[in-house]
Amino acid sequence: MAIIEVRDLGKRYGPRVAVDSVSFEVAEGEIFGILGPNGAGKTTTVECVSGLRTPDRGSVSVLGQAPADVRAAIGVQLQASELPERMRVGEALSLFSSFYPAPADWSARLGLSGHLKAEFGQLSGGLKQRLSIALALVGSPRVAILDELTTGLDPQARRDTWSVIEDVRAAGVTILLVTHFMEEAERLCDRVAVFRDGRIAAADTPSGLVSRVDGSCRVRFVPSAALDVAVLEALPEVSSVSVVGEQVVVSGSENLLHAVTSLLARKQIVARQLRVDQVSLNDAYVRLTGGSSDVADH
Ligand SMILES: Nc1ncnc2c1ncn2[C@@H]1O[C@H](COP(=O)(O)OP(=O)(O)OP(=O)(O)O)[C@@H](O)[C@H]1O
Numbered sequence: 001m002a003i004i005e006v007r008d009l010g011k012r013y014g015p016r017v018a019v020d021s022v023s024f025e026v027a028e029g030e031i032f033g034i035l036g037p038n039g040a041g042k043t044t045t046v047e048c049v050s051g052l053r054t055p056d057r058g059s060v061s062v063l064g065q066a067p068a069d070v071r072a073a074i075g076v077q078l079q080a081s082e083l084p085e086r087m088r089v090g091e092a093l094s095l096f097s098s099f100y101p102a103p104a105d106w107s108a109r110l111g112l113s114g115h116l117k118a119e120f121g122q123l124s125g126g127l128k129q130r131l132s133i134a135l136a137l138v139g140s141p142r143v144a145i146l147d148e149l150t151t152g153l154d155p156q157a158r159r160d161t162w163s164v165i166e167d168v169r170a171a172g173v174t175i176l177l178v179t180h181f182m183e184e185a186e187r188l189c190d191r192v193a194v195f196r197d198g199r200i201a202a203a204d205t206p207s208g209l210v211s212r213v214d215g216s217c218r219v220r221f222v223p224s225a226a227l228d229v230a231v232l233e234a235l236p237e238v239s240s241v242s243v244v245g246e247q248v249v250v251s252g253s254e255n256l257l258h259a260v261t262s263l264l265a266r267k268q269i270v271a272r273q274l275r276v277d278q279v280s281l282n283d284a285y286v287r288l289t290g291g292s293s294d295v296a297d298h
Contacts, residue, residue, distance in 0.1 A: 003028045003063060003143060003174045004049060010057030011044050018044040020198040022058070031165070031175040033185045036195030037289055042178045043078075043147055045195070049176060050076045050145045062143055072100070075141030075173075077132045077149065085121030089131055092120065093138065100139040109164055110134050111157075125152035133161070137168065144168060147178040162187055182282040194288045201288045209284045215239045215251035216279040219260050221271035222246045227264075235259050247273070 004026035011019040019041040026032040034042045047053040048060050051067030051074065063070050083092055089112055097103035107113060110130040115123070123131065129152055136144055149165070150158040158181075165188055169175060179185055185192050186206045193203040202209060210216055227248065232241045237259040238252040250260055257276055264271050 001028050002026065003030075004032075004176065005061045006045070006049065006058070007060075008058035009045065009048060009055050009060065011041075011048060011053065011055050017198050019048070019055075022195075022198070022200055024193055024200065024203055026174060026176060028174055029169065029172060030190045031169055031177055031188050033189035033192035034176065034178045034195060035180070035182075035185060035192055035285060036201075040195035040289075041198040042195050046145050046147055046176055046178055047078075050074055052076070052078075072139060073142045075136040075139055075144040077136035077144070077146045083120040083131075085119065087120045088116065089118050089120070089123070089127075090116035092131065093134060096135045096138045102140060103138050104140040106134045106137045106164070106168075109167065111160065126154065126157050129153055130157075130161070133164070137173075141173060143174045143176065145176045149177060149179065150181065150184060158184070182280065182285060186281050194285060196289050206281050209288070210279055210281055211254050213279045213284045213287055216284075217252055217254055217256040218277040218279075219250045219252075219256055219274070220247055220277075221260075221264075221274045223248060223264070224270035224272055225268075227267070227269055231263065231267075232260065235263060 002025040006025070007023050009019055009022040022041070022045055024032070034045065036042050044053065048055045049062065049067060051071055060067055063073055067074060093105070093107055097105070107116070110133055112127070112130055112134060115127055118127070120128070120131070129150070133146065133149065136146065150161050153161060162184065165175065177189065189206060191203060191205050192209065194201045194209070202212065204212065229241050229243060229248070232238055232248070232250055237256045238250055240251045242249045250256065252259070261271065
């Protein structure tokens with residue numbers, strides 16, 4: 001069942017079109033990733049889903065209702081969330097908890113227990129980020145919207161946060177996640193939408209996006225005996241073949257390795273120094289966004 005439905009969403013800021021004809025659905029329990037270069041319309045889209053912004057066009061429903069009518073069911077962690085400088089972590093958690101009849105306490109799981117007395121203004125970027133996640137989850141939301149969840153965290157803190165998000169999902173929460181990190185999208189997301197210029201350039205599972213890239217798999221080897229390149233080129237899985245010195249380099253679809261090794265076995269040729277490379281989600285992303293490299297791989 002779709003828990004979030006976005007239909008033909010459009011939003012302008014003056015003459016600037018931020019989001020144009022965006023449609024997607026998120027199923028209950030799914031982690032749906034939104035990727036794209038700076039200015040592609042990701043934040044505007046999730047702000048419309050969270051009910052913080054009103055679309056100019058199209059419709060958004062969360063749990064079958066307008067977001068503004070189900071606010072208590074939506075937890076939001078926005079890119080730049082600020083609290084008063086002097087407010088202590090424990091005070092912020094208590095204040096937000098007081099808004100809900102049955103608040104959830106994620107502070108220990110997010111490594112905040114040792115910082116409850118620290119003032120917000122004194123926190124490192126990483127701790128601010130973790131606090132904003134804890135505050136987004138305090139109302140036990142059915143839908144969590146996380147915008148640049150792990151930006152500013154060091155690699156270990158990022159991995160720790162991913163495992164928290166897996167726990168959040170295991171608790172039945174549906175998650176809409178804006179990210180610039182391909183490794184994060186691959187690890188966490190069931191499906192991702194790649195935004196470009198306010199539109200969705202492609203939406204699929206991470207592996208589905210990779211397999212859309214022409215020549216997503218590459219096999220290299222040195223044949224043990226003379227090999228007619230034309231027989232490789234005739235295989236339906238093969239998109240191109242090149243010969244570099246003794247080495248044969250074959251590009252093609254996901255099933256390339258099986259197709260090439262079966263052919264070589266039939267011809268009783270051994271593939272020496274065999275290597276297989278797979279296009280990464282990062283490669284797929286770069287191609288889908290027209291070569292933009294404003295993305296981190298790890
Ligand atoms: N409040 C605003 N007023 C005017 N223009 C805005 C406003 N918010 C966003 N924009 C513009 O709308 C476009 C989409 O912005 P948005 O923040 O949704 O993109 P984004 O994909 O989230 O970018 P980023 O990765 O940098 O956060 C951009 O061109 C941005 O400059």
